[in-house]
Amino acid sequence: MHIGDLHLTYGNVALFAVGVFLLAGVYSFVKQGLKTAALIVLVLAALAITGGFLWA
Secondary structure: OEEOOEEOOHHHHHHHHHHHHHHHHHHHHHHHOOHHHHHHHHHHHHHHHHHHHHOO
């Protein structure tokens, strides 16, 4: 699927979904006061979203 100049595939959409799911986990960990776990999950979410943008 093309949106503007961006070509989206199932892989892109799946990685974006994983990133959003992990961001929800970051919010949950922050509410519980687990800042180290939130930081680790935030890094994983950033990697998933970056992978979604870089998927060719």
